[in-house]
Amino acid sequence: MGIFQKIFGSKDASENSSASFINPIQVEFHSHLIFGVDDGCETIDQSIELLRKFADMGMRKVITTPHVMSDFYKNNRQNIYPLRDAIRQRLKEENIDLEFEAAAEYMIDDGFENKIQEGNLLTFGPENKHILVELPFMTEPRNLNSSLFELQIAGYKPILAHPERYLYYATEKEKYHELKDRGILLQLNMLSCIGYYSKPVADAAQYLVDNNLVDLVGSDTHHMRHMQLLPQVLLNKTYQKACKAELLNNFL
Ligand SMILES: [Fe+2]
Incomplete structure (x- = not known):
C-alpha cells in the first residue's frame, strides 16, 4: 500500500476496519520493566527503551508489574520502589512524557495468603x-478460591492476568463465567490475540472477547521482541473487538 493510501485509506481499506482503528488504550498496566528483578528487563537502558516505545504508542501512563513469587521472585516494595524512582529520574532526563508507576503481578502460590495477612501489597488504580x-x-x-475471597473481603479488587493462557480453563469455560460472577476482573494479553503463545490460547482469547468477559487489556511486555509485535496486535480483529467493550484501563 502506498503512503497516501495508508494515510487517507483506500477502497480496500474501507472494507477493513483495521485501517481506521485508533487504539483507545492510554494506560498500560501489565509489564515487566523494572530491571533486574524478574524475567523482564535486565538493564535500565532496556527499561527506558521500552517506555519510550510506549510513549510513542500514545500511552500516557504505564504501571509496571514485576513478578512476585514465594520461590523465585521475592520482590516487594523495598526493592521495587527505589528502582522505579531511578527509572522515573531517567524518564525525566530524557524528556519522555509518561507517568510511570510500579505495582506487582502476584502468583497465587502457597505463600500468597500470608502476604495478604501482612498487608503491604503493591496495588494501583483510583483508590489503590x-x-x-x-x-x-x-x-x-x-x-485459588480462598485467596480471591480473602483479597475481596480485605477490600482489594483482584484482576486475573491472562485467563486465556491457563489451558485448564480453555476446556472448562464456565470457570471464566464463575470468576466474573464473583467480581474478579479479567485481563486479556494483547499478544494472545495474534497467536503468539499458541493456537489454543488464541482461541480462548477469542472466546473471552466474543462473550464480553474482558475487563482490561495488557501487553505483558518483558522485552523488545514483545514490544515489536504490538503494532501487529493493533491490526488484529479480536483485539479491536475487545477494545469496543468498556475497558477499565484508562481509569487506572
Ligand atoms: Fe506478566
Whole structure:
C-alpha cells in the first residue's frame, strides 16, 4: 500500500476496519520493566527503551508489574520502589512524557495468603485497591478460591492476568463465567490475540472477547521482541473487538 493510501485509506481499506482503528488504550498496566528483578528487563537502558516505545504508542501512563513469587521472585516494595524512582529520574532526563508507576503481578502460590495477612501489597488504580494476580500454567492452585475471597473481603479488587493462557480453563469455560460472577476482573494479553503463545490460547482469547468477559487489556511486555509485535496486535480483529467493550484501563 502506498503512503497516501495508508494515510487517507483506500477502497480496500474501507472494507477493513483495521485501517481506521485508533487504539483507545492510554494506560498500560501489565509489564515487566523494572530491571533486574524478574524475567523482564535486565538493564535500565532496556527499561527506558521500552517506555519510550510506549510513549510513542500514545500511552500516557504505564504501571509496571514485576513478578512476585514465594520461590523465585521475592520482590516487594523495598526493592521495587527505589528502582522505579531511578527509572522515573531517567524518564525525566530524557524528556519522555509518561507517568510511570510500579505495582506487582502476584502468583497465587502457597505463600500468597500470608502476604495478604501482612498487608503491604503493591496495588494501583483510583483508590489503590486493584491488584494483579496470576496462576500457574499447569494446574489451578488449591488456594485459588480462598485467596480471591480473602483479597475481596480485605477490600482489594483482584484482576486475573491472562485467563486465556491457563489451558485448564480453555476446556472448562464456565470457570471464566464463575470468576466474573464473583467480581474478579479479567485481563486479556494483547499478544494472545495474534497467536503468539499458541493456537489454543488464541482461541480462548477469542472466546473471552466474543462473550464480553474482558475487563482490561495488557501487553505483558518483558522485552523488545514483545514490544515489536504490538503494532501487529493493533491490526488484529479480536483485539479491536475487545477494545469496543468498556475497558477499565484508562481509569487506572
Ligand atoms: Fe506478566
